[in-house]
Amino acid sequence: MLSRIAESLFWIGRYVERADGTARILDVHLERLNHLPMEEQRSVAQELLAVMGARAQSEDFGLPELLNALAYDKQSATSIAGSLGAARENARRARETVSSGLWESLNTTYYGLNQHRKDVVGTYRFCNWVLERTAMVSGLADTTVSHDESWQFLVLGRSLERADMTARMLSTRDVLSAGMSWVNMLRCAGAYESFLRTRRAAFGDQHAAEFLLLDRLFPRSIVYALRDADECLAKLDPSAQRVGFINDARRIVGQARTFLEFHRTDDLMSELPEHMERVQKAVSQASDAISRKYFNQADELAWVGEVS
């Protein structure tokens, strides 16, 4: 298949997942943010924006600005509207390859972006709507596109972005330590019920973080998402070597996954920030490596504004 098409599909996967993750993060944190006093709200809003990979433009960046930056700003690839717009743009460039179901759902989503009130209450609804739409888009992608190379690229993008988003989700804990409970953390990932059923009476920070980071069966956990990405990469390039990997992306993803899976620790919480940082770095490196190998373009799209 054409590199250009493959790239579009890869990015549709990433953008849609990014919109989904951002909506989840925003939905849960908004509640918390809204309860904070003014000054604190402002600083937390800025830090939250930094976790999502953008920098505040001005000093008085507060809640309304945050809503705009993460939800409605169509110019920014960090925001939900921006990601969904970009996903639709990518689908338009690959219209002859994507199924009409997938294209139409993305297009309808794009035109629905404006029909929401941009205050706090409106944003709750907006986030819900986005979750519904992204679920629909990925459902249609899974059921109306042949699971050939093109679909593998889409899933690859989705899995990488999912690992990245869960990492960011877990990083937001540091920002909102005041009252940001692990219950909300799990709700954020839609993992609350699964977690309760798995862990029963074992509650707490450590277990929740472990679940989102290391669980082998929960689809939004980082290990699960990285494994998905690994499998896609293996299917895209089935050439088997006797020793090592020629494919950079596979090496990066595999290293990150195995490190997490086999890492043993008694104090996950204090290591968490490092894990999160490394996962995000691995994702962006893997994305670069995939671009180099398959898309072969000098000017590649990268995650905007890395803030360390």
Place this chain on the structure above:
Amino acid sequence: MAAERTGAYDEMFTPGQEPRKSYGQVAGALRELSLADVTARADSMARTFLDRGVTFDFAGEERPFPLDIVPRVIPADEWTVLEQGVAQRVRALEAFLNDVYDKMAVVTDGVIPRQLVTTSAHFHRQVHGFEPAGGVRVHISGIDVVRDAAGTFRVLEDNVRVPSGVSYVLENRRAMAKGLPEAFGQQLIRPVEEYPRRLLSALRKTAPSGVDDPTVVVLTPGVFNSAYFEHTLLAGLMGVELVEGRDLICRGNRVYMRTTAGEQRVDVIYKRIDDEFLDPLQFRADSMLGCPGLVNAARAGGVTIANAVGNGVADDKLVYSYVPDLIRYYLNEEPVIANVDTFRLEEKEAREEVLDRLDELVVKPVDGSGGKGLVIGPDASKEELAALRKRVVADPRGWIAQPVLQLSTVPTLSGDKFGPRHVDLRPFAVNDGDDVWVLPGGLTRVALKEGSLIVNSSQGGGSKDTWVLADSPEVPVETLPRPAITVRERVSVWPVESNWRDSQKEQQQ
């Protein structure tokens, strides 16, 4: 948003129409909104409830439980008193039930007549003479309280059998946080989300002795029960199985559930079935909801049933009238929250007075719940009163009478207008044997019909989110203590990064 004045105590406004201090934030938030906004939000809250399946079953139909947009706010100092009062009552009832199913010292000491206990419809001889495994009878209770015209809290009834409604407390808070976010800012409202965890830990703590990792289940009558939503929510939030009677088997005084991996022992059953249906060997033989042998298993100490079988005797409204005495008798304390004045119709003078004043009083059946069978004198027709008179004379043990209370009011959105509506409050308490924990707030039920005093959901009642304000920031926010790690001084466990080509070069050199 003006509240009309009624004779009742209004929780939001002082008699001078000024919002009380605790309601300042709520009043401010509502003032900022136009009426269209408020109704739009109320509509969307109702839709969310339907979407999420937050319903109760009414005559075979799933209905959303109406949530009003104006929350009820309880200031910290008032709550402290209520909390103590509720916990005290639970401790007294626990002691009473232990006594009633044992030596009946309370009867011997002349605090309460023996006949009263033994004639109670829910006094079950089947569970006489043993202490339940775990030693707790009232694990979960809902003590209904109301505020009279002077604003004083009074206990209206005790529910220590199967109190329901806590799921709405949890769901209401979630809905309000999204529906009226403006009112939350800048004030500390005590969270309610820890309830399922508290409940689970209390249930696990009261498991039969010798079980290391107790298995807890919620026993539901099934999908047609009016509180089925609550059963699913609690089981889900505790992460335990929701079982029906047919999923359980008793063998050798142990209880097992049928799972795909064979039979698994059950140690604690959170029972959401009425006692009469629990065990066809002991109670109604035609019950398909329960599981034969449960009561014997409980007697043998092989399983904990929460709440214990036979608790209904403490719910009896005639026993209720003795609870202040029971508190003095068992705890040697004065009751923190008073009862509503109650006429015991078995006493001749009281009965005569009541029969004379039937049109001024509320008459209730002693074993009713959900407002069933209750007659409000001033609202009743002549025929109804005549029928009531006959029934009271025929069975004086079966009825009590109370003065009509002007329940306190809270402004409530009805149609496109706010008006005062009467409310009650059901705080929930969880007893783990050592400690009685009262969920901050509880379920505020509101009579949506103007002037109506009946708040039951089956009779046109709705609910309000109930906020307990925290007096100091130390008390509330549920943060687990965690080590303060700044991004800089953290540990490093990942391998040091370097480009693999670089390290190759080094090796070549």
